[in-house]
Amino acid sequence: MPVDYYEKDDTDYTISLESTDLDEIYSTTTATQDVSNSKAPVSLAWKNLTYEILDPKTKKKKKIIQNVSGIINPGELLAIMGPSGAGKSTFLDLLAGRKDPKNVSGTVYLNGRPGNVKYVSTYVMQDDALMGVLTVRENIQFAADLCFPSNISQTEKYTRVQNIIREFGLERVADNKIGTVFVRGISGGEKRRCAIASQVLTLPKIIFLDEPTTGLDSAAAYNVMNAIVSMAKRYELTVVASIHQPSPETYSLIDKLLLLGHGKTLYFGERERALTYFDGLGFACPPYNNPADHFLKLVNSDFMNDITQAEQHITNFSMAFSKSKYIREVNREIDDSIARGNILGEMITRRANSGYARSFLAQTFILLNRSFKNATRNILMFWIRVAMYMCLALLMGSTWWKVGFEQKSIQDRFAAHFFSVAFLSFMSVAGIPGFLEERLVFQRERSNRFYSVGPYVLANTLISIPFLMIITVSFSMIAYPMIGLHENFHNAVNFLIFLFLALFVAESMVVFISAAIPIFVAALAITAFANGFYMVVEGFFVRRAAIPKFLKWGHYIDYQKYSFEAIIKNDFYGLTFKCDPDPSGLSKCRCNFYGVNSAETCTFTGKDVLDSYGYTEINLLKWALALMGLVLAFRIGFYFILLFRKGRH
Numbered sequence: 001m002p003v004d005y006y007e008k009d010d011t012d013y014t015i016s017l018e019s020t021d022l023d024e025i026y027s028t029t030t031a032t033q034d035v036s037n038s039k040a041p042v043s044l045a046w047k048n049l050t051y052e053i054l055d056p057k058t059k060k061k062k063k064i065i066q067n068v069s070g071i072i073n074p075g076e077l078l079a080i081m082g083p084s085g086a087g088k089s090t091f092l093d094l095l096a097g098r099k100d101p102k103n104v105s106g107t108v109y110l111n112g113r114p115g116n117v118k119y120v121s122t123y124v125m126q127d128d129a130l131m132g133v134l135t136v137r138e139n140i141q142f143a144a145d146l147c148f149p150s151n152i153s154q155t156e157k158y159t160r161v162q163n164i165i166r167e168f169g170l171e172r173v174a175d176n177k178i179g180t181v182f183v184r185g186i187s188g189g190e191k192r193r194c195a196i197a198s199q200v201l202t203l204p205k206i207i208f209l210d211e212p213t214t215g216l217d218s219a220a221a222y223n224v225m226n227a228i229v230s231m232a233k234r235y236e237l238t239v240v241a242s243i244h245q246p247s248p249e250t251y252s253l254i255d256k257l258l259l260l261g262h263g264k265t266l267y268f269g270e271r272e273r274a275l276t277y278f279d280g281l282g283f284a285c286p287p288y289n290n291p292a293d294h295f296l297k298l299v300n301s302d303f304m305n306d307i308t309q310a311e312q313h314i315t316n317f318s319m320a321f322s323k324s325k326y327i328r329e330v331n332r333e334i335d336d337s338i339a340r341g342n343i344l345g346e347m348i349t350r351r352a353n354s355g356y357a358r359s360f361l362a363q364t365f366i367l368l369n370r371s372f373k374n375a376t377r378n379i380l381m382f383w384i385r386v387a388m389y390m391c392l393a394l395l396m397g398s399t400w401w402k403v404g405f406e407q408k409s410i411q412d413r414f415a416a417h418f419f420s421v422a423f424l425s426f427m428s429v430a431g432i433p434g435f436l437e438e439r440l441v442f443q444r445e446r447s448n449r450f451y452s453v454g455p456y457v458l459a460n461t462l463i464s465i466p467f468l469m470i471i472t473v474s475f476s477m478i479a480y481p482m483i484g485l486h487e488n489f490h491n492a493v494n495f496l497i498f499l500f501l502a503l504f505v506a507e508s509m510v511v512f513i514s515a516a517i518p519i520f521v522a523a524l525a526i527t528a529f530a531n532g533f534y535m536v537v538e539g540f541f542v543r544r545a546a547i548p549k550f551l552k553w554g555h556y557i558d559y560q561k562y563s564f565e566a567i568i569k570n571d572f573y574g575l576t577f578k579c580d581p582d583p584s585g586l587s588k589c590r591c592n593f594y595g596v597n598s599a600e601t602c603t604f605t606g607k608d609v610l611d612s613y614g615y616t617e618i619n620l621l622k623w624a625l626a627l628m629g630l631v632l633a634f635r636i637g638f639y640f641i642l643l644f645r646k647g648r649h
């Protein structure tokens with residue numbers, strides 16, 4: 001019987017899967033899906049959670065979060081609120097297991113047992129990192145392809161995608177593109193719902209959301225939160241969200257509230273009881289006021305002139321709560337949950353850390369498929385570059401039109417080759433914005449264990465090959481015959497190969513630098529500098545012997561050198577050039593380069609030219625291998641940078 005994952009009996013919250021189907025899914029899913037498909041819901045409790053850092057300014061220890069305790073049960077939504085700088089994001093990260101454990105004290109419990117939630121939950125970041133050129137459905141389908149195990153059929157996955165699209169109210173825009181700078185896409189609220197839907201598709205039992213309503217108007221914010229809450233209630237999912245300033249409607253969706261100030265608990269408990277609590281302290285919410293606004297105003301000390309007074313203001317609220325019956329009730333509830341603690345809590349953590357839903361090859365294939373769609377549809381990333389290279393080819397073709405075989409055209413021919421390699425490689429900086437956009441998506445997907453770094457790097461490398469080929473061929477088809485380079489077919493093919501290899505290294509260097517420094521202007525400046533450096537030490541402007549010793553190493557790792565030298569050898573060898581007539585008439589001709597019979601024939605060969613410039617050791621095969629080695633080196637560097645350079649998540 002087909003599994004209908006989202007069809008659920010509203011009265012008893014039993015997922016209408018046949019138990020055998022369900023068990024099969026549990027036993028085969030991994031990572032995030034492990035817990036998400038566990039039949040038992042998960043309660044989340046935390047006791048005396050503290051986060052301490054070494055303040056970079058004062059060099060003293062500073063507590064960002066102090067002794068925060070609480071508990072939420074399946075199906076509940078906990079909202080973390082507080083003024084700016086209260087510690088909401090830090091606390092969310094802390095609870096989600098995304099902070100360095102050496103700075104953390106206190107315990108997090110899953111169903112009453114200490115556990116690491118990192119691998120058993122999903123964390124929805126604030127930025128909607130989605131592929132802008134793909135549709136809503138394609139973005140969610142991609143997540144389904146990676147997050148469900150291979151024994152779930154394509155039709156079934158499609159049905160699940162369809163269901164979640166319906167649950168998040170995205171049917172109307174399901175086949176619309178997300179949107180890019182060129183294409184107006186869906187609205188901000190729809191984008192946020194799509195990002196969330198693609199992460200909760202597998203029904204992870206715990207969902208963390210970092211300010212899911214920020215940047216949305218109140219209606220859109222309500223729609224986003226309502227979709228999450230309906231889902232949480234239906235499937236008994238535990239939801240924790242940091243929220244800035246909820247409207248009364250959004251506020252009414254919250255089950256529990258954690259109010260923070262300077263990293264301390266100012267209130268934790270049921271939303272409805274917060275009014276009674278603050279009323280008891282003498283801060284009743286005035287009629288017709290939004291309780292959320294009232295609490296936030298009450299605990300905001302940012303605009304107090306005196307820092308000590310501001311500190312005292314927060315301390316008063318925190319002390320009041322620590323002495324209240326509310327915290328005693330919370331502690332009792334946590335202790336009860338620990339006493340009842342079931343083994344599932346431990347199993348969850350142990351089972352969850354076991355890997356990915358899909359194999360290495362499957363991940364690579366799915367990523368390749370998406371990258372292909374992305375590259376062919378992404379005007380900025382690809383088509384503008386193709387157009388630019390073709391315009392450049394026309395420009396070069398016109399400037400170096402039929403460069404010829406005169407002695408005086410030798411320098412022009414060298415310059416044409418130098419410019420083809422240097423400028424084409426230089427312009428690979430155009431790939432930086434596209435890569436940086438994709439990098440955000442990669443970070444989100446990787447942190448949620450959609451796939452590992454290896455398949456991503458492999459897919460990114462493989463997908464560049466056909467696209468760089470298209471660029472090389474479209475450039476060469478125009479420039480090569482216009483300039484009038486070596487006519488033999490195999491020389492034209494060699495030209496293509498070495499230009500392609502130069503571009504491949506340049507592209508690999510771009511992704512390597514952009515991964516290491518993911519800031520557009522910085523990546524641009526460094527890539528431009530590196531290419532400028534390579535041009536200088538290439539041995540074209542300055543002879544190799546004249547390159548200063550301390551820069552000589554650069555010459556040997558210079559991809560432009562290998563490509564340029566291979567291309568000049570390929571072009572010059574086999575050509576014959578004419579010497580100039582001698583204007584004085586004293587001799588037959590005047591040759592700048594001499595071969596064996598130059599004096600009689602008034603000609604010299606391309607080899608004579610290269611020999612006279614000292615280009616005697618160029619070996620096409622070795623030079624091609626050197627270029628491939630550089631591709632490999634940059635790609636391996638790219639892999640390790642992505643592996644070790646972690647973002648906030």
Ligand SMILES: Nc1ncnc2c1ncn2[C@@H]1O[C@H](COP(=O)(O)OP(=O)(O)OP(=O)(O)O)[C@@H](O)[C@H]1O
Pocket residue numbers: 053055056064082083084085086087088089090091
């Ligand atoms: N690694 C760190 N080093 C120094 N200070 C930090 C660090 N992490 C957080 N803080 C400080 O801790 C406080 C809480 O930061 P956090 O980002 O969690 O607040 P927030 O409530 O989410 O703020 P906002 O609503 O403005 O996003 C801030 O004052 C912040 O400057």
